[in-house]
Amino acid sequence: MEMAAPQVLMIVGALLFGIGVIGFLTRRNMIVMFLSTEIMFQGVLTNLVGMGLLRGDLNGQALGIFVLVIAAVEAGLGLAIVVMLYRRRGTLDADGWRTMRG
């Protein structure tokens, strides 16, 4: 079955987002949770590029590359936070931070 590039891209984006959500919800390791959010992020970006193609607008791809750069910075920041959290508790388990129980 032949499919147009935009549709493929949007399906891949949706799959990536779904994988990210499931990963985030099921794992306790903070690095893995962080990776999952990154996967969700890539899914959204792929979606964005697909939408751009659908509209015949190159700005979608331009914005995608731009956001990718920002995401690299954000990833550095996020990993730094994870390192700090690890130093505090000595573990990467997110359950170590379950102190705000009602």
Added chain:
Amino acid sequence: METLRSTAIWIPLLPLIGSLLVGAIGLRWLKDRSHWLVIGGVALALVAVLSVVSTVVGEAGRAHNVDAVAANEGIELAHTSEHDSKLSESFTIYKWMNMGAGSWLDVSFRVDQLTSVMLLVVVPIGFLIVCYSVGYMRDHHGHPERGYERFFAFLGLFLFSMTVLVLAGNFLVLFVGWELVGLSSFLLIGFYYQKPEAAKAARKAFIVNRVGDFGFALGIWLIYLTFGTLDYQTVFDSVSLAMRFDGDNYAAIVPQLQGLLGTERVPDVTAASALVLQVQDRITWIALLLFCGAMGKSAQLPLHVWLPDAMEGPTPVSALIHAATMVTAGVYLVARCSVIFAASPVAMWFVGSIGAATALFAATIALTQYDMKRILAYSTLSQLGYMFLALGVGAFDSAVFHLYTHAFFKACLFLGAGSVMHAMDGVIDVTKFGGLKKDLPITYRTFLISSLALAGVPLLSAFWSKDEIIHAALAGNMPLLGWIGLLTALLTAFYTFRMVAMAFWGPKMLPAGVEHAHESGRWMTVPLMILAVGAVFAGYVGVHFKSGGFLGFLEPHGTFHHFLEPVFAGAKVVLAAAPIAHEGHALMYWSSAIAFLGITNAWYFYTKRPTIPGAIALASGPIYPLFKNKYYVDEIYDAIFVQPLRKLGRFFFGSDRYGINSLLFVIGNLPRVLGFGLRTGQQGAMQGYALGMILGLVALLWFVLQG
């Protein structure tokens, strides 16, 4: 005038500065030297008073000379009021409140003859009593009592307040002084605040005074409403104007009437007379409301209950505040507002009746008491009653004269009682000691002199002033008041010497625990002696010397009354009373006889035949217990006011506790209950929140795709 003004300001300020300094550094640094600052402040104030009074006397003398010249040359006396007004002018110290429409309420003082007399009573006696306190507020070894510096700070505060009260130039400042003396009185009655009775007495004094002051404040408000100003002179002028209005002199009065009525346009005769009638009607209310304040402060029936209890305070306080000065503020108020009172026959009748009733009522209670200070307190009530009696019959000058003589001998009596109390280690019940004549020679002599003066023995101070009052009452339109005055004079002589006999005469007796009585130190005896001299000679400023037979060369109407004449001139015009003929020689004999009758009876009953009083008490049936229990007034008030109020208070306490509190409990707990339900959702795990977000997102998507 300018010097008078700048000097007058210092009279209240100096005691205040002394008081504040002692309050600030007394406890830490001055300790038993605290009295020096207050003594210094009051001594300097005394110098200022003397300077002010000498200026006033000089001014008054000049005005009188002008009068005399004018009278000789047959000039109409209309312009002489200008000379008097120089003294009756009030001077503004500070512009206080803008009342709109260009009118201001100021802090203003007024120095005239009446103020001078009051200052001459308050400050010198205050000075003597501050000195006396230096000796009194120490134990036998000369160590100061606890709260020594506090005591002197309060005394300074009181002298500040009292001088503000008498120097006030308008009703607002008067009210400020009035409340300040109330506060100082409260603080000093409750000086021994560890003693429950003292704390209770202080509260009682404060609350009973509130009742009177409520009326007083309403009266001041009504004055402002009627006359648009609170300045003494403007109010008094307006009152005399309103009283002179009769329709015929309309044309002459109308320019001034406009100011009085506050109307812009010129009213016609009917409208003007209607307005004036309304003002005249209000004057009665103003007088009665002002008198409410006077009844509270001067402890007249039915607001007298606080004064005997106020004796819980230290004795110098009783002498200064609750005998010589503060309690006479009511008399001063009525004398100051003589024009207002004279304009209302109802108010005059009321003042006179209350005065006479209190005089007799308090004298009968004094017959049966055993606490020296309480006997003196009831005696003070009775003498204040005399003063109001005099005011009520229009003898304003006699009232002020009696105020002035009374201050000396009553202060001396109180200080004497304090000296006895000091020697008896705080015991003041005359049944517990006796025959102290030899042990306390100076106290005994000064006490005896003042008692003779109080009893009205001829040639001593109260003889002149009391006779004048009785004479004025008998000559006026309420002679019954004069007869009550005579009866009270007899009782006064009797209860005074009953006290002297029980404390000083007869066989020597000391209370348990006191080995020997010893005379007080110099700090205490010197003021006693000075006051005793005053008790003898103070009356002579009110005596007119002239040639004649025995006693005929003395007329009880002298320099003092002449000096005060301008102050009460307005009231005399309003009363339209012919000057009372001061030919009371027959009365002089009668009152002398009454004084001796009372004294000899007391001497006979309590030294020669000590069984007689008991027999009389038994024979009198219910009368003796009635007197002894002060006519059950306290019990009646307790039943009528205190208990119902307490019940009401309990009711409100209950409704607050169970009604309002429960409601607030429900309201306060509502968020808690809600939170209890909601906080279970707060698990702390990030995945939980993320799941919530995603489920929300799914729900939203579903909702959007549905629609």
